[in-house]
Amino acid sequence: MTKKIFRSICSVAVCITLAVLAIILGVLYNYYSDIQRQRLDTQAEYVASAVELDGMNYLNKIDDKTYRMTWIDKNGKVLFDNEANTDEMGNHLERSEVKQAIMTGKGSADRYSETLTEHLYYTAVRLDDGSVMRLSVNELSWWALLLAMLQPIIIVFLVAVLVSLYFAYRLSKKIVEPLNQINLDKPDDAKVYEELTPLLEKVRIQKKQIKNQQLELEKKRNEFEAATENMSEGIILLNSDGVIISINKTASRLLGISSYCVGKDLLLFSSGVEVQELLRKAENGKHSEIILDIDDVSYHFSATPIMSGDKVTGVALIIFDFTEMEKAEEVRREFTANVSHELRTPLQTIAGSAELLSNGMVAEKDVPQFSQKIYKEAKRLITLVEDIIKLSHLDEESSDIISEKVDLYDVSKMTVTNLTPVAEKAGVELAVKGEPSIITGKSQLLTSIVFNLCDNAIKYNRPGGRVEVEVKNCVDCVKLSVSDTGIGIPLDQQSRIFERFYRVDKSRSKEVGGTGLGLSIVKHAAKLHNAEIELRSVVGKGTTIILTFPK
Structure with missing residues (x-):
């Protein structure tokens, strides 16, 4: 930032210096042009008076080539010119300064001379005999003025640049110094620049948000640890390289490793081929499960890849006692036994009553009673079977029923x-x-x-x-x-x-x-x-x- 401020100040200083020099040159150019024209007008009046008195003799005596002098008769014919051959010069009656002088007594013009191929300023004065005495001088050009002033311009420019460099360095240091002294831990205490107040306010808000997020993350981490530490299942979180990020007590106990193994590769503590293959599949983005016997107890290992988009960023390894599955199997067997028992009772009643009826061992008057019993038990049997089917259907989560x-x-x-x-x-x-x-x-x-x-x-x-x-x-x-x-x-x-x-x-x-x-x-x-x-x-x-x- 210091360098940027330094460069900016220097650039501004150089630009201002150049602009000031250009303005000064413009003012000087206009000043010299005005002086030059005033002198030309005065000189024209003087030469006109001299020609009035001495005529051509005066013009022939002048050796000064500062001004171009041209004497034109009242018909526009050039009588004298100190820089060109009068025979080769055309009629000057239509020249604007000549026409103006004939009409008003004095005229001036500013134009390019085709005869001398220069940009000239003309002043013409009418004499008593009707002729016109005209003087001209080369106008001062920008380049001429610039070349004339080049040395002082360079000196002024170099001095200005050096002074700018010095003050730019001092100013950039002074501007940045308060910024470097800002205490981001206490942005409210910073009294720097009014323009930085919104920035410091955002810093304060973001710092508060970060602090709240850290507290929330700490809270969630503590909650996660509190929840996982007391679980009967072992939980291990690994990064994409198989390094342990988190492990609970159950997993440490099941694998026989210390909880201080966080930050180390899991395979350093478990060299089982099955576990290596399990983790390899998970790291490739595939969920996989295996059952291993540890201390005569069957444990179920489940490895699930943690995805971020299409990339595997970690693996969640869950270990739980497989005996729960055995309990579930026992419940299933108990249910089967109960179903068998519940079905056997009405079936036996139906079979026994039907057998008595078929063998003619039931009195005529008792036949309706036995028929009613068969109907009642059959109806109960149908209801029981329907309820069992409903339960089985619910166990399958009724996936064919639309919500x-x-x-x-x-x-x-x-x-x-x-x-x-x-x-x-x-x-x-x-x-x-x-x-x-x-x-x-x-x-x-x-x-x-x-x-x-x-x-x-x-x-x-x-x-x-x-x-x-x-x-x-x-x-x-x-x-x-x-x-x-x-x-x-x-x-x-x-x-x-x-x-x-x-x-x-x-x-x-x-x-x-x-x-x-x-x-x-x-x-x-x-x-x-x-x-x-x-x-x-x-x-x-x-x-x-x-x-x-x-x-």
């Missing part, structure tokens, strides 16, 4: 209308209230949620009871609540009612045809809609289930 804008209030009204005959048969009053509430979801699953909640509320109610469905449209969510005046759910069982095949009252459930899967379907469908479930229940007074759907 759309759905009015949950319309869904609730339609479901209540369809279940009203069932409620009337059970002696239960079924009602719906609320307002139009639009959410984005899967219409079939939302209908299933409302249907299962209302169906349970009717089945586990008492004659003369009431079921009320309410849809409330909030600012950022929609709330669906189904309340009943039924038997209620004991506190110790409320945490399990959403498990598959779990029944609070098994005998009543079988009596009303429950499969134990209705609330499981509700839970899965709600999860797919990111909805939260809240349960409120008092034994003997009723139950309220509230689902909150984000808009």
Whole structure:
């Protein structure tokens, strides 16, 4: 910046000096031209008077070649010229200065002389006999003046340049010095130039923003470390060169390395071929997974590339205990066993009753009773199979069902209308209230949620009871609540009612045809809609289930 200011000041000084010199030359040129013309006019008057007295004799005696002298008669013929041959000169009667002198007694002109090929200034004076005495002189040119003044001009220019260099150096230093003394840590304390106030204000604001960002980053880093340090899964973050950026305690323990390994290559601590291959694939932009046995425990290694545009900037390596997967497998086997058990019971009843009927071992009067039992169990079996299919479908996240804008209030009204005959048969009053509430979801699953909640509320109610469905449209969510005046759910069982095949009252459930899967379907469908479930229940007074759907 100092050099730039120095160069600018020098350039301005040189330009001003040149401009001043040009102005001075212009003033001098005009001054000398005026002096020259005044002298010519005076000399012309003097020569005219002398010619009046002595005529041609006076002209012939003059040896001074300072002025060009021309005597012209009243007819325009040149009688005398001290610089040209009069015989070769044409008639001068039409010359402007001659015409003006004949008419007014005196004339002047400024023009290029074709005879002498010079730029001349002419002054003409009329004599008593009508002839004209004309004097001319070469006009002072710019170049002549410049050459005459060249030496002083060069001296003045050099002095001006040297003085400019000196003051430019001093000024540039003085201008920049306060800027160099600005304390950017305390920009408000800087009292430099008024023009820098906006800049210092921006520095102050940016410094504050940077400080806030640093605090936020520090906070997020602490939160990340607090979250990852207590995780059962091991997490390692690597840069694009495989150098460890972050590692939590679990990963350190699983790999048997110190947490002080940050900044070093992971392969220095883990020479396993599988891990090397895993990281190599991740660094090439491919997600990869492997399962390794460490201390007789199976661990799942998952390497995910961290992308910035099309470039891999790092790798996230996650290590977790594979025993969780085994637990999930155990749950699946338990579900299979429960399904087998739930299917076996109605099938055995159907098979036994059918066998008795086919062998004629049932009295005629008992045939309708056995037929009714077969129908009831078959219907229960169909319901059970349908619920199992629904659950399986939900486990696959219902990818074939399209999400759309759905009015949950319309869904609730339609479901209540369809279940009203069932409620009337059970002696239960079924009602719906609320307002139009639009959410984005899967219409079939939302209908299933409302249907299962209302169906349970009717089945586990008492004659003369009431079921009320309410849809409330909030600012950022929609709330669906189904309340009943039924038997209620004991506190110790409320945490399990959403498990598959779990029944609070098994005998009543079988009596009303429950499969134990209705609330499981509700839970899965709600999860797919990111909805939260809240349960409120008092034994003997009723139950309220509230689902909150984000808009």
